[in-house]
Amino acid sequence: MEAIDCITTRKSIRKFTDQPVSRELIMDVIRTAQQSPSYKNSQPWEVAVVSGDKKEGLSRLMIDLLATDTAATPDLAAPTSWPAPEQARIKELFQMRLEATGIDLSAPAIIKKAKRANFSFYGAPLAVYLYQESSLSEWSLFDLGLFAQSLMLAAHGKGLGSVPQAFITDYSAEVKEYLGIPATKRLVLGLSVGYPDMESSVNKLTTSRAPAEEITTWFE
Ligand SMILES: Cc1cc2nc3c(=O)[nH]c(=O)nc-3n(C[C@H](O)[C@H](O)[C@H](O)COP(=O)(O)O)c2cc1C
Secondary structure, X not given: OOHHHHHHXXXXXXXEOOOOOOHHHXXXXXXXXXXXXXXXXXXXXXXXXXXXXXXXXXXXXXXXXXXXXXXXXXXXXXXXXXXXXXXXXXXXXXXXXXXXXXXXXXXXHHHHHHHHXXXXXXXXXXXXXXXXXXXXXXXXXXXXXXXXXXXHHHHHXXXXXXXXXXXXXXXXXHHHHHHOXXXXXXXXXXXXXXXXXXXXXXHOOOOOOOOHHHHOXXXX
């Protein structure tokens, strides 16, 4: 797939087919993502690929913690407020999701339901976690973001779909313990990965972007 097409046609996928993803294919995607640039080529990224019974157990673990109202303690704290321009875009996204799926993400009762769907990895055959040593600087978080985007683009280029999910890092300590990831690492992002079910209405949603002129300042 041509690079520009790959970037512009990638979207978050929240419904997957039952088709399994081969180990070779996901390793190929990871290998491609490793070509991302990083500060001094430090490559501050580690990847956990979770499938089968292990993934089902992880899903149950998070759903049970949610059911008992266990407080979320992600390694990267969720933002509690946003500046006005970003808040307006979030509001627009929630409105679009409401129209496309009937799910009102701003309603507290719905958040629990939405989290359960996240914790089920939206039915994807693979859960992928990206993590790194906690002592690394903010630049390494930046690098991991580059890696995450490369991973999603490589997956898309190879016919897979994915969705990045902050929610699935809610119970980071428990997830790390379950996966045997040392407590010294920070769990930065989780993703669900599989073959996209493009018949599903949830995958028909295409999010908007602010005009480029709005985010660009020219100095001449
Ligand atoms: C860091 C990050 C965290 C996200 N967390 C979630 C999440 O927990 N659950 C979810 O369904 N989508 C999540 N998303 C997906 C965003 O909602 C999505 O990327 C955004 O609305 C733009 O849509 P697009 O990916 O289809 O272009 C996350 C995206 C990013 C980059």
